[in-house]
Amino acid sequence: MRKLIVSTAILLACTGAARAEFSIPGYELVHTVPVETTLATPDLREPLQVWSEMFDSAKHDIVLGQFYVASQPGAAFEQVIARLAAAGERGVKIRFLMEEKGKFASDMTTIERLKKIPNLEFRYLDYSKLTGNGIIHSKYMVVDAKAAYVGSQNFDWRSFAHIHETGLRITDPVVVAQVQKIFDHDWHAQELIAQGKEVPRLNQATVAADDRQATFLVASPNAFNPAGVGDSESELVKLLAAAKSEVRIQLLDYAPLSYGPNRTRPYYAVIDNAIRSALARGVKVKLMVSNWNTEKPGIAYLQSLALLPGMEIRIVTLPQASSGFIPFARVIHTKTMEIDGQVAWIGTSNWSGGYLDLSRNLEIVLRNQKMAQRIADLHQQTWNSAYAQPIDVLKDYPKPVKGKE
Structure with missing residues (x-):
């Protein structure tokens, strides 16, 4: 009970405080700062408030639309579930669509609680179908x-x-309608x-994003994007091709590899080729990834990339919580890019x-100096x-600890 009271107090303190908000018309930037770190973003609201x-x-x-579901007693996130239940x-009417493979990462007790919420319909979708x-x-x-x-925050x-974590609260009616269409599909x-029955493909050819707009949604996979939604994979390559001076990227991990049968990792060159092409033109690229990216074989590709002129890579390791080891936490999970102070x-x-070729993902592109600078x-x-260290191209990194000590 004491933990729940503390969590409630945290929520009330957040929602009752002066409204700190960074936004441009139609888009508010939302951010999660990991507790017990020196990082701080007082001008950005947290998803606890926004959700x-x-x-x-x-x-x-x-x-x-979510990958998986997990909560625990006493967590501040319990208040979000309470608001959804209310x-x-x-x-x-609430419709909740979760990836069927997300069960492995989910807390089944939390899923059962969601299913009991009045007027909530919960479904699993195996997207590999x-x-x-x-x-x-x-x-x-x-x-x-x-x-x-839309953001990196899981449920x-x-x-x-x-x-x-980083995300956007969106009130741009065009983009909101497109996100709704993706869910409906x-x-x-x-x-x-x-x-x-078979799910019919919506697109046979790659659909380019309508980048005449200042802000727009792109998504994957291209084959199942509703009308008006451009392909995220090709748009990412296009944006990198247009970069003139500097690109900043923050990710959980990066590797020019895919996922094949029997735990194989087939080569996937699309994004890697685009980054190397930008470097060859003299564009400076600063890539920041989590310490989870030190796992083999991905780390070898990172070390190779770091040798190229104009490329800087830093690996971020967050300190463990004072309460002890938390599986699948204490990591950077944000997925953002900034180009030339403009995008x-x-x-x-x-x-x-x-991910950008076979899985359902959503990305927002904003051609806005204010938002680009904030990112x-x-x-x-x-x-x-102090958490970010330059990659050591000669180091044999130990396997990162993700799920258990």
Whole structure:
């Protein structure tokens, strides 16, 4: 009970405090600072506040597309689930779509609690039934078809306290409608698969993003993107090809490898080729990844990339929590890019094979100096911190500890 009281107090302190918010028209930048670190973003609201407000504002319906679900007693995240439950209790229709393979990372007790929320329908979708080897890796929601959230935060208590995460609260009506269409497509795909039917491809050829817009959504996989939604894989390559001076990237991990049968890692050159091409033109690239990226064979590719002129790579290791080891936490999970102080990329995808080509992921591109600079500053803060160290191209890194000691 004492833990729950503390969590409630934290929530009230957050929601009752002066409204710190960094936004441009239609988009608010939202950030999770890992507790017990020296990192700080006082001008950015946390998802605990933003998600709670979104659920509280719901009048008709809420849809969520998530990779997995996890909470625990006493966590501040429990308040988010309480707000979602309150929405269901007052008659809001809730549809929750989760990747079936996400069960391995989920807390099944939390899933059962969600299923008991009034007016909530919970479904699993095995996304590999659409693409052969993909997952729902996106993390997003839409409320009343008026506001959406897209970001790196999973529906996980750790993502709200112990992981470096970044997302966007979106009120741009065009993009909100597109996110809703993506959910509606995948929800219907689940119905077709449950009936033993094939899910028809929506696109045979690659659909280019409408980058005449200042801000726009791109998504993957291209074959199952609704009309008007461009392909994220080709757009990422296009943006890197247009870079003139500097690119800053922050990721959980990076490797020009995909995921094949029997734990094989087929070569996936799309993004790596684009980065190497930018470097060859004289563009400086600063790539920041988590210490999870020191796992073999990915670390070998990182060390190779670090040898190229203009390339800087830093590996971030966050300190363990004072409470002890927390599995699958204390890591940077943000997926952002900033280009030339002009363009920001904020999304849900890892930059390796299987994500931008085969899995459901969403990314927002913002051609806005203010947002680009804020993403650059967010990158710089961690880059300059004691947690980030330049990659050692000669070091034989030990296998990172992720799930257990």
